[in-house]
Amino acid sequence: MTRQTQEPDFLENLQHELRDGRAWFDRAIVLSYAVIAGLVVVLFTMLAEWCFEVFLHVSDTWRWSVLIWTPAITMLIVWLTRNLAPGAAGSGIPQVITALDPNLPGLARRHFVSLRLTVAKVLLSAGGLLAGLSLGREGPSVQVAAGIMHNARRWIRPGSALNEQALLVAGGAAGIAAAFNAPLAGVVFAIEELARKIESRSSGLIIAAIVLAGLVSISAFGNYSYFGSIKVPTLSWNSLAPSILVAVVCGLAGGLFSRLLLMSLTGAPSALNRLRARFPVRFAGVGGLAIAIIGLSTGGATFGAGGEEVRKMLVGESDVTQFYALLKFMATWITTWCGVPGGIFAPSLSIGAGIGNDIAQLVEAHMAADMAPVLIAIGMAAFLAAVTQAPLTSFIIVMEMIDGRSLVLTLMAAAMLASLLSRLVSRPLYAALSEHMADPYVAPDAKAGRTASTH
Numbered sequence: 001m002t003r004q005t006q007e008p009d010f011l012e013n014l015q016h017e018l019r020d021g022r023a024w025f026d027r028a029i030v031l032s033y034a035v036i037a038g039l040v041v042v043l044f045t046m047l048a049e050w051c052f053e054v055f056l057h058v059s060d061t062w063r064w065s066v067l068i069w070t071p072a073i074t075m076l077i078v079w080l081t082r083n084l085a086p087g088a089a090g091s092g093i094p095q096v097i098t099a100l101d102p103n104l105p106g107l108a109r110r111h112f113v114s115l116r117l118t119v120a121k122v123l124l125s126a127g128g129l130l131a132g133l134s135l136g137r138e139g140p141s142v143q144v145a146a147g148i149m150h151n152a153r154r155w156i157r158p159g160s161a162l163n164e165q166a167l168l169v170a171g172g173a174a175g176i177a178a179a180f181n182a183p184l185a186g187v188v189f190a191i192e193e194l195a196r197k198i199e200s201r202s203s204g205l206i207i208a209a210i211v212l213a214g215l216v217s218i219s220a221f222g223n224y225s226y227f228g229s230i231k232v233p234t235l236s237w238n239s240l241a242p243s244i245l246v247a248v249v250c251g252l253a254g255g256l257f258s259r260l261l262l263m264s265l266t267g268a269p270s271a272l273n274r275l276r277a278r279f280p281v282r283f284a285g286v287g288g289l290a291i292a293i294i295g296l297s298t299g300g301a302t303f304g305a306g307g308e309e310v311r312k313m314l315v316g317e318s319d320v321t322q323f324y325a326l327l328k329f330m331a332t333w334i335t336t337w338c339g340v341p342g343g344i345f346a347p348s349l350s351i352g353a354g355i356g357n358d359i360a361q362l363v364e365a366h367m368a369a370d371m372a373p374v375l376i377a378i379g380m381a382a383f384l385a386a387v388t389q390a391p392l393t394s395f396i397i398v399m400e401m402i403d404g405r406s407l408v409l410t411l412m413a414a415a416m417l418a419s420l421l422s423r424l425v426s427r428p429l430y431a432a433l434s435e436h437m438a439d440p441y442v443a444p445d446a447k448a449g450r451t452a453s454t455h
Contacts, residue, residue: 026156027205030167033152034174034209037145038216041178044122044144045221048137051130052304059132059300066132066292073131074288075281077124077340082280085120087111088341090265092121092143093193094433096172099146100165100194101438108441109150113168118147124341132303133291134331138179139343145175145213162205169194170206174213176393181221182400183214189393193430227311229403230373239371242363243414246356246375247382251418253355254348254386255425257329261344262429264337266436280339287338294331298324302331306350310380313357314373314402322361325354344387349398352383374410377402381411382418389428391415 059066081089095112098104125140149171156162172194177186187210267273276283295303301320306328312318321327332347356379360372377398385394395415399408 026162029152029155030149030162030170030205030209031212033149034170034212035216037148037171037174038178038213040118040122040148041141041145041175041213042217042220044126044137044141045179045217047122047126048129051126052132055130055132055303056300059295059303063296066295067289070131070133070292070295071285071288073127074133074291074338074340075285077127077131078284078338079281081120081124081339081341085117085124087114087117088120088124088143089339090336090341090433091139091343091430092141092146092341093139093172093343094430094437095143096146096168096194097430097434098437099150100168101434101442102165103442104438105441106164109164111441112437113143113147113150113171115147115151118144121147121341125343128335128340128342129304131288132295133288133335133338133340133342134302134304134306134328134347135335135340135342135344136305136346137343138176138345140341141175141179141343142172143175145178146171149174149209166206170209173206173210176397177210177214178217180397180401181214181217182397183211183218185393185397185400186210186214188396189390192392193388193390227307227314227402230314230377231370239374242359242371242375243378243410244417245363246359246378247414247417248421249359250352250355250379250382250414251386251421252425253325253329253351254383254418255422257333257348257351257383258387258389258422258429259426260333261336262427262432264333265433276337276339284338284340287334290334291331294327294334298327302328305346306353307346310350310353310376313353313376316372318357320354322358325351325358328354345384345397348384348387349380349401352379352381355379355383373402374407377404377407378410378414382414385415386418386422387429389419389422391419394419 058069087095099109099112121140121144125135125137128135146168149167150164152167153164169190173186173190176189177183187207190206190210263270264273267277298321301309301324309318309320309324328347328351332344332351335342336344353376356376357372360375364372381395381398384397385391388394391412392415395411399405399411404411
């Protein structure tokens with residue numbers, strides 16, 4: 001009998017594992033850092049929510065003050081970001097993908113993930129919500145947690161399977177797990193968006209770290225669904241056409257949104273981009289003013305991440321204008337274009353929910369009355385999948401946020417269709433932004449090889 005076909009010897013294997021004390025020390029370090037990452041994301045969440053509550057108090061007390069408040073804070077955030085932490089600008093997910101690029105010189109990695117950037121990302125992203133900008137904390141949580149986990153490398157022995165790439169994958173996915181209170185979404189995000197594949201030698205520990213960070217969030221906020229639990233009616237053939245319509249509209253709109261962001265953030269030739277490059281702080285001030293005007297025109301609905309409006313839509317209590325999705329789309333685009341640190345996950349969910357809500361109202365005479373929440377959920381998954389072109393992560397996030405396990409196949413199909421349509425309109429957003437960020441640091445021959453491998 002060969003060694004491969006022998007039954008495992010429990011005692012022998014146990015002795016072998018216990019004999020390697022250094023391996024257990026490395027595992028303890030990684031899991032400890034995962035707990036710290038989860039705690040920091042929890043504190044980040046609490047700070048972000050407090051900052052937005054302050055903004056709401058200001059806007060409710062002195063309604064027109066946001067015309068000064070929002071532009072002024074936006075200008076300050078952009079000035080601080082450009083002068084103190086340029087690597088903190090934007091979502092944070094492209095930075096982690098860039099740090100994972102094998103062609104990136106080791107010393108350049110600190111420009112994208114570090115403890116310094118983690119602190120800056122937390123404070124500046126929370127500052128964006130203090131200004132009432134249309135941004136989320138979920139994308140920034142990826143960079144925040146990745147910066148913490150990356151610091152663990154100094155304690156781990158050289159040559160370990162837990163190299164820098166493994167730590168970055170674990171950290172980035174742990175950020176998603178803790179931010180969305182959804183460990184499963186973190187694991188899928190690690191495979192779909194960050195690592196593409198995980199080495200078998202370290203996969204178990206990476207997944208354990210991701211789940212542990214998610215459990216820290218659950219222990220802090222409770223095991224709850226972010227948007228509550230929706231009632232799913234019996235789906236009939238009458239619901240098929242509206243569901244497909246939502247997925248198609250979200251797929252095309254999400255692809256357009258992704259393309260606009262790429263044109264805005266990669267310096268595509270245009271008069272506005274030239275103005276942004278020449279006067280970034282003033283450009284941010286004008287953008288902040290536009291966001292304030294949009295917010296006032298919607299009664300404040302487009303300010304912030306948009307989570308409260310989604311909750312109202314799901315229970316049928318929303319009174320937002322039918323132009324909500326379009327105006328939230330514009331506010332989020334302008335926010336990102338200004339160059340502030342902040343994510344697009346939560347705003348994308350609210351835009352998709354707005355599209356689903358509008359179509360539900362349009363066809364309400366031809367479907368069951370309780371079908372509207374399903375179309376809203378489909379819109380959330382479809383628009384997020386179209387923007388990120390990460391359909392598996394998108395539908396799992398929405399499924400866990402609405403406790404929608406009975407909608408698994410529906411959400412999956414909508415996310416897949418929307419992602420496919422988005423690819424006809426735009427390049428993958430995060431990969432393209434990452435390539436743009438890495439260009440100054442990657443050697444010309446490595447660029448040529450990378451370009452060839454992506455075609």
